[in-house]
Amino acid sequence: MKRQLAYFVVIFIGFLALAGHFINYPPLNNFIDNDATQWFDIISGFAAFLGVINLLQLHTNKLVYKRKNWEYSILTIVSFMLMIVFGFFYIGMEGIPRGAHLKVEGTAFYWMFDNIYLPLGSSMFALLAFFVASASYRAFKIRNFEATLLLISGVLLMIGRVPIGHIIPWWMSVEIYICIIFALTANKFSNRKNMISSFILCLVIIPLIIYFLNITHWNLFKIPEVQEWIFDVPATAGSRAIMIGIALGTIAQSFRIITGREKSILGD
Numbered sequence: 001m002k003r004q005l006a007y008f009v010v011i012f013i014g015f016l017a018l019a020g021h022f023i024n025y026p027p028l029n030n031f032i033d034n035d036a037t038q039w040f041d042i043i044s045g046f047a048a049f050l051g052v053i054n055l056l057q058l059h060t061n062k063l064v065y066k067r068k069n070w071e072y073s074i075l076t077i078v079s080f081m082l083m084i085v086f087g088f089f090y091i092g093m094e095g096i097p098r099g100a101h102l103k104v105e106g107t108a109f110y111w112m113f114d115n116i117y118l119p120l121g122s123s124m125f126a127l128l129a130f131f132v133a134s135a136s137y138r139a140f141k142i143r144n145f146e147a148t149l150l151l152i153s154g155v156l157l158m159i160g161r162v163p164i165g166h167i168i169p170w171w172m173s174v175e176i177y178i179c180i181i182f183a184l185t186a187n188k189f190s191n192r193k194n195m196i197s198s199f200i201l202c203l204v205i206i207p208l209i210i211y212f213l214n215i216t217h218w219n220l221f222k223i224p225e226v227q228e229w230i231f232d233v234p235a236t237a238g239s240r241a242i243m244i245g246i247a248l249g250t251i252a253q254s255f256r257i258i259t260g261r262e263k264s265i266l267g268d
Contacts, residue, residue, distance in 0.1 A: 007260050014258030160227025170221035171207045178202050
């Protein structure tokens with residue numbers, strides 16, 4: 001009965017919130033825009049409290065039974081207790097009301113946040129840069145056509161974003177494009193000597209043709225302009241497609257929840 005009641009509450013509130021966006025009834029609209037939002041904040045607060053209790057239980061059990069890396073649990077629990085003390089009990093400055101001291105410079109909590117938490121966060125982000133570089137190296141390996149496109153667009157974006165990209169001359173941009181084209185079509189050549197000779201010939205002839213045609217001013221030969229086009233057109237189109245997919249998935253999942261078909265929200 002408890003589970004059936006929970007399903008009924010989820011379905012009722014779901015249909016009620018959905019109806020509030022299609023029915024122009026002031027009491028219903030006020031409930032959706034104000035009351036339901038406050039309910040959500042209250043439930044989120046209790047969820048955060050349960051998360052804190054679960055965190056303490058996890059690290060306490062790890063410390064008691066001395067599981068792997070239990071020493072770090074000591075630091076976690078001590079740090080947690082210190083922030084609780086400075087956040088709720090000890091202010092560190094006179095004349096500051098309780099609660100407002102969390103954002104006032106000079107208080108103990110603000111000092112802990114500014115001198116310990118923020119530097120630790122910066123250190124974590126600095127370490128993530130190396131992981132991102134390693135992941136990018138693995139992703140940029142040419143395995144198939146899609147990986148090749150990722151490599152090419154990534155290289156052009158990186159070159160176009162740095163200051164050196166603005167001083168690259170047009171002929172060097174042409175040489176980069178020739179290298180990219182031959183990298184994509186290298187497997188089409190049966191004879192390696194013919195490929196190398198064709199590559200060297202293109203490196204010499206194509207820049208001369210572009211120079212004599214007087215088309216060196218085209219944006220195609222400016223790496224910053226190319227990276228802006230990649231960022232504005234293909235990247236924007238891809239991100240919009242991803243957002244549309246997320247929206248459709250959210251609609252489908254919401255429909256399953258408010259109709260009682262999705263049972264994972266209750267732990268099933």
